[in-house]
Amino acid sequence: MADQPKSDKINMKALAKALDVSIATVxxxxxxxxxxxxxxxxxxxxxxxxxxxVPNAYASSLRKKASNTxxxxxxxxxxxxxxxxxxxxxxxxxxxxxxxxIYLTHDSYEREAYMFGELASGRVDGVIMSVASNTExxxxxxxxxxxxxxxxxxxxxxxxxxxxxxTTDDFNSAYIATNHLLEAGCKNISxxxxxxxxxxxxxxxxxxxxxxxxxxxDVHEGNVVTCSNKYNNENVDVIAAHLxxxxxxxxxxxxxxxxxxxxxxxxxxxxxxxxxxxxVCFTNQITAPILNPPLTTILQPAxxxxxxxxxLLFDHLAGRTEDTKKEIVLPSKxxxxxxxxx
Amino acid sequence: MADQPKSDKINMKALAKALDVSIATVxxxxxxxxxxxxxxxxxxxxxxxxxxxVPNAYASSLRKKASNTxxxxxxxxxxxxxxxxxxxxxxxxxxxxxxxxIYLTHDSYEREAYMFGELASGRVDGVIMSVASNTExxxxxxxxxxxxxxxxxxxxxxxxxxxxxxTTDDFNSAYIATNHLLEAGCKNISxxxxxxxxxxxxxxxxxxxxxxxxxxxDVHEGNVVTCSNKYNNENVDVIAAHLxxxxxxxxxxxxxxxxxxxxxxxxxxxxxxxxxxxxVCFTNQITAPILNPPLTTILQPAxxxxxxxxxLLFDHLAGRTEDTKKEIVLPSKxxxxxxxxx
DNA sequence: TTTATTTGCTTAAACGTTTAACTAAATTGG
DNA sequence: CCAATTTAGTTAAACGTTTAAGCAAATAAA
Numbered sequence: 245m246a247d248q249p250k251s252d253k254i255n256m257k258a259l260a261k262a263l264d265v266s267i268a269t270v271x272x273x274x275x276x277x278x279x280x281x282x283x284x285x286x287x288x289x290x291x292x293x294x295x296x297x298v299p300n301a302y303a304s305s306l307r308k309k310a311s312n313t314x315x316x317x318x319x320x321x322x323x324x325x326x327x328x329x330x331x332x333x334x335x336x337x338x339x340x341x342x343x344x345x346i347y348l349t350h351d352s353y354e355r356e357a358y359m360f361g362e363l364a365s366g367r368v369d370g371v372i373m374s375v376a377s378n379t380e381x382x383x384x385x386x387x388x389x390x391x392x393x394x395x396x397x398x399x400x401x402x403x404x405x406x407x408x409x410x411t412t413d414d415f416n417s418a419y420i421a422t423n424h425l426l427e428a429g430c431k432n433i434s435x436x437x438x439x440x441x442x443x444x445x446x447x448x449x450x451x452x453x454x455x456x457x458x459x460x461x462d463v464h465e466g467n468v469v470t471c472s473n474k475y476n477n478e479n480v481d482v483i484a485a486h487l488x489x490x491x492x493x494x495x496x497x498x499x500x501x502x503x504x505x506x507x508x509x510x511x512x513x514x515x516x517x518x519x520x521x522x523x524v525c526f527t528n529q530i531t532a533p534i535l536n537p538p539l540t541t542i543l544q545p546a547x548x549x550x551x552x553x554x555x556l557l558f559d560h561l562a563g564r565t566e567d568t569k570k571e572i573v574l575p576s577k578x579x580x581x582x583x584x585x586x
Numbered sequence: 587m588a589d590q591p592k593s594d595k596i597n598m599k600a601l602a603k604a605l606d607v608s609i610a611t612v613x614x615x616x617x618x619x620x621x622x623x624x625x626x627x628x629x630x631x632x633x634x635x636x637x638x639x640v641p642n643a644y645a646s647s648l649r650k651k652a653s654n655t656x657x658x659x660x661x662x663x664x665x666x667x668x669x670x671x672x673x674x675x676x677x678x679x680x681x682x683x684x685x686x687x688i689y690l691t692h693d694s695y696e697r698e699a700y701m702f703g704e705l706a707s708g709r710v711d712g713v714i715m716s717v718a719s720n721t722e723x724x725x726x727x728x729x730x731x732x733x734x735x736x737x738x739x740x741x742x743x744x745x746x747x748x749x750x751x752x753t754t755d756d757f758n759s760a761y762i763a764t765n766h767l768l769e770a771g772c773k774n775i776s777x778x779x780x781x782x783x784x785x786x787x788x789x790x791x792x793x794x795x796x797x798x799x800x801x802x803x804d805v806h807e808g809n810v811v812t813c814s815n816k817y818n819n820e821n822v823d824v825i826a827a828h829l830x831x832x833x834x835x836x837x838x839x840x841x842x843x844x845x846x847x848x849x850x851x852x853x854x855x856x857x858x859x860x861x862x863x864x865x866v867c868f869t870n871q872i873t874a875p876i877l878n879p880p881l882t883t884i885l886q887p888a889x890x891x892x893x894x895x896x897x898l899l900f901d902h903l904a905g906r907t908e909d910t911k912k913e914i915v916l917p918s919k920x921x922x923x924x925x926x927x928x
Numbered sequence: 929t930t931t932a933t934t935t936g937c938t939t940a941a942a943c944g945t946t947t948a949a950c951t952a953a954a955t956t957g958g
Numbered sequence: 959c960c961a962a963t964t965t966a967g968t969t970a971a972a973c974g975t976t977t978a979a980g981c982a983a984a985t986a987a988a
Binding site for chain 2: 974
Binding site: 265266267268269272278279280281284303305306307308309366 | 965966967968969970972973974975
């Protein structure tokens with residue numbers, strides 16, 4: 245410890261001087277080049293270790309035009325789906341020894357566009373993203389794609405954008421959820437949803453509508469309730485008002501935080517779940533089994549979606565670009581619990 | 587759109603050539619240097635916009651020896667505390683227009699040490715971290731600190747390391763939680779905990795012990811149960827076995843996922859919460875109010891901890907290094923709900 | 929009018945790597 | 959034994975910025 249130089253960052257030049265060889269020799273030795281003899285290599289590697297040499301990442305990146313870094317761009321992080329998806333992404337990134345930049349759009353198109361501008365700086369080799377709820381203009385995304393940076397979309401995607409996409413079968417999941425409620429005896433099912441995320445939320449709404457019309461049930465427009473995408477008490481009020489007005493006996497909540505709001509609204513109105521009203525929600529929360537009552541959920545394959553997104557991105561980075569327009573759809577799973585018990 | 591050059595990345599050199607000025611002029615104009623005349627500046631800025639010029643981040647970083655990037659190193663991300671803390675960090679980082687690298691240790695010392703090695707590459711200007719559960723050797727941390735990179739610790743800190751630390755009052759929170767259970771009539775309170783995280787978990791255990799001994803109650807060693815830090819069914823079994831053997835009438839769960847396991851164990855044994863047993867847990871889950879029954883929680887100021895950690899890091903980066911050993915302790919809050927009702 | 933200062937730009941070095949091109953010595957082949 | 963090849967290195971350019979230093983022209987001061 246004591247014999248190490250205090251702080252003056254050690255670089256290749258210093259290392260080369262210490263060993264009395266050229267900088268190129270050091271560089272090549274460390275990258276195990278064929279150009280360098282075995283004993284020289286050993287000398288270099290040992291000296292590097294002893295002097296605590298760590299190559300400068302940005303000099304490397306600049307020269308090699310590769311950053312070994314990817315970006316994750318997502319709306320939010322305090323959400324079980326996204327945090328589990330990040331785990332999936334990270335499981336791949338870690339073994340590739342890449343680095344991960346994370347950007348949160350907070351569902352703002354402006355922030356998203358700004359972030360894409362930043363990414364044109366060569367900072368990342370690729371991007372994994374889930375689009376913001378209100379993003380309609382895709383020019384920022386196309387612009388980045390044109391610079392040659394591959395982008396993999398997951399969950400909240402863009403239909404009109406050609407790219408690799410990992411999604412789950414939202415239409416089908418909502419369709420199944422609706423039928424599940426119908427089978428549990430519901431006659432008047434409402435969809436509690438939010439604005440935005442056209443790719444997933446309108447699919448879920450369509451699945452809901454399709455299941456109903458298929459059974460010859462008219463969808464009363466008052467049964468589709470739009471909440472805010474903030475977790476707040478206002479939503480509880482909106483839902484409570486809806487429950488009072490329309491008296492639905494079944495609820496499908498399309499996003500995680502609406503489950504909590506729905507439960508709270510039911511509590512407020514002293515509605516018993518599942519006796520008076522049955523509830524199913526799209527969520528990956530691990531607490532679903534211990535809610536009051538245990539919540540029937542549509543469980544999304546969050547980890548796998550993240551993992552596959554990352555794998556496809558790395559495939560692309562490795563030049564395996566054949567299926568650059570691949571669209572993978574992973575199944576979600578309805579986990580029936582007491583909240584929809586007959 | 588059509589008149590823009592297809593893809594060939596445009597750099598300062600190209601921009602300079604297009605404008606028939608020197609590279610330095612472009613650089614200075616874009617950084618609004620006093621050296622450049624106003625009309626030249628305008629010309630440059632307009633051309634840059636028109637040609638979609640984005641400066642290369644790594645060339646910049648290399649030259650300026652500043653990356654405008656920080657790293658977050660945490661054990662896990664699918665956890666309400668950490669994801670909320672990240673939101674807090676991000677709220678500061680975003681306005682500073684910095685970038686955030688994220689690394690998950692999955693509570694492995696080896697990964698943590700490896701990551702610290704990577705960070706010596708000049709990739710980041712500073713680090714915000716929460717240590718892995720089993721990290722005991724701190725040499726990797728000290729080594730990075732010696733290179734001059736500031737590190738701010740939050741939540742899971744190291745007592746023997748001099749640095750800025752943001753924690754919450756774990757001892758006190760557990761002390762309060764224990765008293766809360768005592769006041770609710772509990773006579774036989776168990777602590778369900780896990781191995782590791784000495785800084786927070788032993789503080790919580792001490793708070794628990796202190797509250798009991800203060801009331802003249804002996805702490806039966808069988809009442810401190812150690813679970814695994816994986817969310818799995820094994821823990822449910824361990825807890826169920828404990829409930830059967832020791833018949834506690836109060837439970838303090840020290841980490842988030844143990845709440846779910848404890849509830850499931852109670853369900854399994856048909857124990858009614860709060861009648862047969864009362865439960866309080868350290869968790870920030872938003873579903874706590876709608877659990878069965880609503881869970882009394884120790885709510886940690888996760889967002890604020892992240893935010894303050896980031897602010898102090900930026901203070902340090904800005905050279906305000908006077909309180910480089912500051913230790914901030916933010917209060918947690920006991921939120922009483924039905925799971926501990928009298 | 930002459931000298932000093934300011935303005936607005938250019939040249940060139942530097943940041944720390946990687947790598948193409950070169951070279952001298954050692955080895956191999958005929 | 960001499961030419962061709964291989965081995966083990968070196969030199970220098972390049973990646974795309976930033977910035978110190980320099981310089982000519984314009985302006986201000988004496």
